[in-house]
Amino acid sequence: MENNLKAHWEHIYATKQPHEVSWTQETPTTSMQLIEELNLPKDAGIIDIGGGDSHLVDHLLKQGYTNLTVLDISAAAIERAKERLQSNADKVKWVVSDILDFKPKATYTLWHDRASFHFQITDEAINQYLNVLKKATKGYAIVGGFSTEGPKKCSALDIKQYDEEALQQCMAIAELKTLKSLRVDHITPMGGSQNFLFGVFQKLI
Numbered sequence: 001m002e003n004n005l006k007a008h009w010e011h012i013y014a015t016k017q018p019h020e021v022s023w024t025q026e027t028p029t030t031s032m033q034l035i036e037e038l039n040l041p042k043d044a045g046i047i048d049i050g051g052g053d054s055h056l057v058d059h060l061l062k063q064g065y066t067n068l069t070v071l072d073i074s075a076a077a078i079e080r081a082k083e084r085l086q087s088n089a090d091k092v093k094w095v096v097s098d099i100l101d102f103k104p105k106a107t108y109t110l111w112h113d114r115a116s117f118h119f120q121i122t123d124e125a126i127n128q129y130l131n132v133l134k135k136a137t138k139g140y141a142i143v144g145g146f147s148t149e150g151p152k153k154c155s156a157l158d159i160k161q162y163d164e165e166a167l168q169q170c171m172a173i174a175e176l177k178t179l180k181s182l183r184v185d186h187i188t189p190m191g192g193s194q195n196f197l198f199g200v201f202q203k204l205i
Contacts, residue, residue, distance in 0.1 A: 005098065010076050028056045030184050031114060034142050034200055035060070043067050044109035047136070049099055050116030052077030053084065061088055069093040071102060100128045102136075109139035115196075118145030118159040126160075126170065134174040140202050141176055143167065147183050147197035167199050176201035 040046070042064045048056055051070035060068055068091070072078050075096045082089040095102070099116055111133055120126045133141060146154070148161045162170075168178045179200040186194045 006073050010074050026055060028054065028059065028114070030144070030182075030196075030198060031056055031112060031142065032059055032063075034198065035110065035112070036063075038110065038140055038200075040065075040109055040139075044139070045069070045106060046110045046112065047071060047104075047108045049111065049113035051081070051112075053080040054114070056112070056114070057081065057092055058085065058088075061085075061091060066091070069095060069108070071095040071097055071099065073098045099132060100125060102132055104132070104136040106136075107138040108136055111137045111141040111143075113142070114144045115146075115154065117143050118162065119154070119157060121158055121160045127173070130170060130174040133176075137174070137176070137203055140179075140200065141171065141174075142198065142200050143171065144196050144198040147195045149183070150195040150197075162197050164197065164199070167197060171199065171201045175204045177204055 035046075043066050045067045046060065046065060047069040048054065049071050050073075051057060052072040052074060054070075057068055057070055070078065070081065070092055073096070078094050078096060082094070085092070100120075117129060120129045145167075146152075146159055146161050148163045150161060151159070152161065153159060164181045167181065171178065179202055181197065181199040184196050184198065186196050188194060
């Protein structure tokens, strides 16, 4: 299954431009606002899960953050991000990996995931993701995905929708307490609307 997933995403990033995929955001407003509210030091370790060629890393660099990691299953997505960032790409650690296979060598002050968690649709995959999250996070997590009012698929793949209670229960397994949750409508490059649920969580000491 992993090889099929990797092949799927490599194909997507090899054949489609940012304006042709639904998740593109020139400015990841919600994520940036939630990160700014945490008031993290600029050298805080931040990892963006499924970051691909997301523009979040661009904005974090502009804000002066210096300890950034981007993880994605697609090497093509990461190469696209590196090309866009040019010399700034050297300021970021890049990891090509399925999140379920990720073995973090560090712990992060912030784990950010805008739309990877909702692709975990079996109990086994969900628990494996939460186990990695638990090991990798020493501070906070921001996790977003399609709400119960959002789409049921993304990029032709099934996803798991969440309401506030279900997302909070999952994060509790990873020993995270809920600080806040919010729903936002993402307007796709094609003009459609997708309802996202975001949660901000803090690691229990």
